[in-house]
Structures are given as C-alpha cells and as structure tokens.
Amino acid sequence: MRLVRLKAQAASGNLKLVEAEPRSPGPGEVLVRIRACSLNAHDSMVIGGLIPTADGRIPLSDGAGEVMAIGESVDAFKIGDAVVSTFFPAWFAGNPTKAVKRDIPGETIDGYASEFACRPAHHFTKAPAHSSYLESATLPCAGVTAWSGLMTHGQVKPGETVLVLGSGGVSLFALQFAKMVGARLIATSSSEDKLAQLQRLGADEVINYKECPAWGRKAKELTDGRGVDHVVEVGGPGTIMQSIEACRMGGHIAVIGVLTGFSGDISIPAIFSNQIRITGIQVGSRAEQASMIRAINANALKPVIGQVYPFEEINDAFADFDAGKSFGKACMEF
The missing domain is CATH 3.90.180.10 (Medium-chain alcohol dehydrogenases, catalytic domain)
Incomplete structure (x- = not known):
C-alpha cells in the first residue's frame, strides 16, 4: 500500500x-x-x-x-x-x-x-x-466542530440568528446546520465572489469585512439592533471583540479558531455586562459525530x-x- x-x-x-x-x-x-x-x-x-x-x-x-x-x-x-x-x-x-x-x-x-x-x-x-x-x-474535524459549537453548546433554534466568519470548512458547516434548523444566517468575507457563494448556500445577509471594518456593529444593525444569538468565532484575538459587539445580551459565542493569532486584548466588562456566554470548542465526541450524521441522513445535507x-x-x-x-x-x- x-x-x-x-x-x-x-x-x-x-x-x-x-x-x-x-x-x-x-x-x-x-x-x-x-x-x-x-x-x-x-x-x-x-x-x-x-x-x-x-x-x-x-x-x-x-x-x-x-x-x-x-x-x-x-x-x-x-x-x-x-x-x-x-x-x-x-x-x-x-x-x-x-x-x-x-x-x-x-x-x-x-x-x-x-x-x-x-x-x-x-x-x-x-x-x-x-x-x-x-x-x-x-x-x-470541521463538521463535528460546527455541530458541537452550534447544536450541542449553542442549542440553536428556529428563528434565531447565527453569524459565521469567513468561508472556511467550519463556517460552511455552521451555515448549513443553521439553515437546516430554520435559523437566519449572516456571513462575512473579504471576497465578493465568496460572499456570492455564501448567499447561494443560504446566507440571508452578507458583510464584506474589508469594506466594513465595524462588521460587528453592522451585524447588530441587521437584527434591528438586538444582536445575533450565536457567533461561530474562528478568527481569535483579531475578531473576538467584533463578535462580542455583534452579540445580543445573553448571546453565545463558540470560539473555534485562532486564524488571527493566539493571544490578544479582550474587554471583560463587554462580556459580563452583556451576559455573553463564550464556549471554547475543540471538535467533539464520537456521540456528537453520530448525532450529526443522523441529522445529515435525515436532511440529505451535502x-x-x-x-x-x-x-x-x-x-x-x-x-x-x-x-x-x-x-x-x-x-x-x-
């Protein structure tokens, strides 16, 4: 072999x-x-x-x-x-x-x-x-990570709003799982071509973060000022404060990636004053994979x-x- x-x-x-x-x-x-x-x-x-x-x-x-x-x-x-x-x-x-x-x-x-x-x-x-x-x-890796962040820890529900960052594997699975359960989806990218592809996959709103550096505020505006219910945070220290800005009071951020580095400044008052729940996600268990596969089978997800x-x-x-x-x-x- x-x-x-x-x-x-x-x-x-x-x-x-x-x-x-x-x-x-x-x-x-x-x-x-x-x-x-x-x-x-x-x-x-x-x-x-x-x-x-x-x-x-x-x-x-x-x-x-x-x-x-x-x-x-x-x-x-x-x-x-x-x-x-x-x-x-x-x-x-x-x-x-x-x-x-x-x-x-x-x-x-x-x-x-x-x-x-x-x-x-x-x-x-x-x-x-x-x-x-x-x-x-x-x-x-990517599928189970998105499932764990959104479904196990986020318990995302129909009608809630999910924000995904970029078009990497975890973000694309998160988009698909969110739409599968009837959630509204906001996606970011710096590429107009990728934003168009994200819309074709089901994103309800898209934000070009290069043209709109304050994309967290923009995401909140797209929810009439309430804020998103869930963020799939793949960037790390370079994006986490914008993700916090995007969140509603009591919202959930699944921290999954470190694309912008391993450490950085974060506003602790912005977290506790808005009662934001932050969950660290490193893939998931065999049981979560089996649950995800059952959902894929039931929804013919590709x-x-x-x-x-x-x-x-x-x-x-x-x-x-x-x-x-x-x-x-x-x-x-x-």
Missing part, C-alpha cells in the same frame, strides 16, 4: 510517499480501505511544525473508506460498510478529559494519509448513508467540496490549502 510519512525535521517537502504492507486486524480492530481524506488547519499546523509530532508520523485526522476485514469481537461493522474516522477516538461522549483527548490521528497517533488503515473499531463511525467518500471525509487532489499531490494540496485557494473543503482521493 502507499502511504505518506512526515519528516518532522525537514525544512521543506517534508511529506514523503512510501510503500508498506497493511497488517491484518487483531481483536477489536477493522481494516479500512481509505478512499478519501480532507485537509484541516490542524493538519497544516502539524505538518508545519507548530504542533509537535513524532518523526515518521502518518498525517491527516480525517479519512473515509470501506471496511475490508474485521477482527474478533467486532460487531459494530461488517465488511463493505462505509465508515468515517473520529477526531478523538477515545472521547465517546460527555465532557472531555485529558485522557480521552490524548489520541489524535495525524498528531499523537498515525492518521489516514494511507491507502489502508488498521485501527480499533471505535476509531470509526458509520458514514452518512447517501454521502460519497469525499463528502464523508469532510466530517470528523458538504461543500472544494478542490480535490490525487493522493500523490499532497504537498501541492497543502500549499494551496495554506494559501486559502479552496472554497469548500479541500480533499484528497486515493
């Missing part, structure tokens, strides 16, 4: 295509033929050295494929099932702990940039019934796929990903 290994100390071109033999599944394990993977900012940070990992690690947290063989004591899957990986395979449900967040594919354990993956069965869930492998591969690369072009794929060239999830096919 072909797979990719990360040369952690390499200055450039640190993803190397190599050959290896797949192993047979042991008790409790399944052998999955990986058909597609998606790319995430987390993967990029691992590959770029911002998140340390072992030399020779197989990268990529998100993979989807077909069960080819089953070890003893596995009853959750059968041969031929379409499955998708989980970001935190040891986090089954409930509140996280350090222990259940220890194993992260592509970081602390091997990921899915490989034609075959032999893993414990609980590292996977069944894929959505009518999704392609490419569509399923977009779900474990993830937004951007550029698709052959497996051999993984270095080019990440170069384009880091340059922000793809609208929708960037993926690889095997």
Whole structure:
C-alpha cells in the first residue's frame, strides 16, 4: 500500500510517499480501505511544525473508506460498510478529559494519509448513508466542530440568528446546520465572489469585512439592533471583540479558531455586562459525530467540496490549502 510519512525535521517537502504492507486486524480492530481524506488547519499546523509530532508520523485526522476485514469481537461493522474516522477516538461522549483527548490521528497517533488503515473499531463511525467518500471525509474535524459549537453548546433554534466568519470548512458547516434548523444566517468575507457563494448556500445577509471594518456593529444593525444569538468565532484575538459587539445580551459565542493569532486584548466588562456566554470548542465526541450524521441522513445535507487532489499531490494540496485557494473543503482521493 502507499502511504505518506512526515519528516518532522525537514525544512521543506517534508511529506514523503512510501510503500508498506497493511497488517491484518487483531481483536477489536477493522481494516479500512481509505478512499478519501480532507485537509484541516490542524493538519497544516502539524505538518508545519507548530504542533509537535513524532518523526515518521502518518498525517491527516480525517479519512473515509470501506471496511475490508474485521477482527474478533467486532460487531459494530461488517465488511463493505462505509465508515468515517473520529477526531478523538477515545472521547465517546460527555465532557472531555485529558485522557480521552490524548489520541489524535495525524498528531499523537498515525492518521489516514494511507491507502489502508488498521485501527480499533471505535476509531470509526458509520458514514452518512447517501454521502460519497469525499463528502464523508469532510466530517470528523470541521463538521463535528460546527455541530458541537452550534447544536450541542449553542442549542440553536428556529428563528434565531447565527453569524459565521469567513468561508472556511467550519463556517460552511455552521451555515448549513443553521439553515437546516430554520435559523437566519449572516456571513462575512473579504471576497465578493465568496460572499456570492455564501448567499447561494443560504446566507440571508452578507458583510464584506474589508469594506466594513465595524462588521460587528453592522451585524447588530441587521437584527434591528438586538444582536445575533450565536457567533461561530474562528478568527481569535483579531475578531473576538467584533463578535462580542455583534452579540445580543445573553448571546453565545463558540470560539473555534485562532486564524488571527493566539493571544490578544479582550474587554471583560463587554462580556459580563452583556451576559455573553463564550464556549471554547475543540471538535467533539464520537456521540456528537453520530448525532450529526443522523441529522445529515435525515436532511440529505451535502458538504461543500472544494478542490480535490490525487493522493500523490499532497504537498501541492497543502500549499494551496495554506494559501486559502479552496472554497469548500479541500480533499484528497486515493
């Protein structure tokens, strides 16, 4: 089989295509033929050295494929099932702990940039019934993150207003989930072309944040001064104060990303005086992934796929990903 290994100390071109033999599944394990993977900012940070990992690690947290063989004591899957990986395979449900967040594919354990993956069965869930492998591969990181932020912690309801920042994978899933439950959606971008695409996906209002730097105030104006109920905050310190400005009193901000940096100033009085609830989100549990997939099945939701690369072009794929060239999830096919 072909797979990719990360040369952690390499200055450039640190993803190397190599050959290896797949192993047979042991008790409790399944052998999955990986058909597609998606790319995430987390993967990029691992590959770029911002998140340390072992030399020779197989990268990529998100993979989807077909069960080819089953070890003893596995009853959750059968041969031929379409499955998708989980970001935190040891986090089954409930509140996280350090222990259940220890194993992260592509970081602390091997990921899915490989034609075959032999893993414990609980590292996977069944894929959505009518999704392609490419569509399923977009779900474990970006999809579950948006689901956790909006549905688990936000409990978004019909008629509420959701603000999403930009057009990255999490923001696009948040847009789709919000519209799925009947919420109103405001989206931001600095690109008129992307704003038009966001409207085609269902955004009710759009704001060009380059032309309107005070986009938090603008979002509040679009709600007749009340403020939005939920913000999916992917920017971090460079955007958080605008997100607070956009919120209604008692609103919710799901803090998901750090695209503008890791630290910065924040007004504490703006939070407590408006009783804003801020939730830190790092993906979610296996149970949340299963709930999300049930909703995808019930609503025939189709993830937004951007550029698709052959497996051999993984270095080019990440170069384009880091340059922000793809609208929708960037993926690889095997």
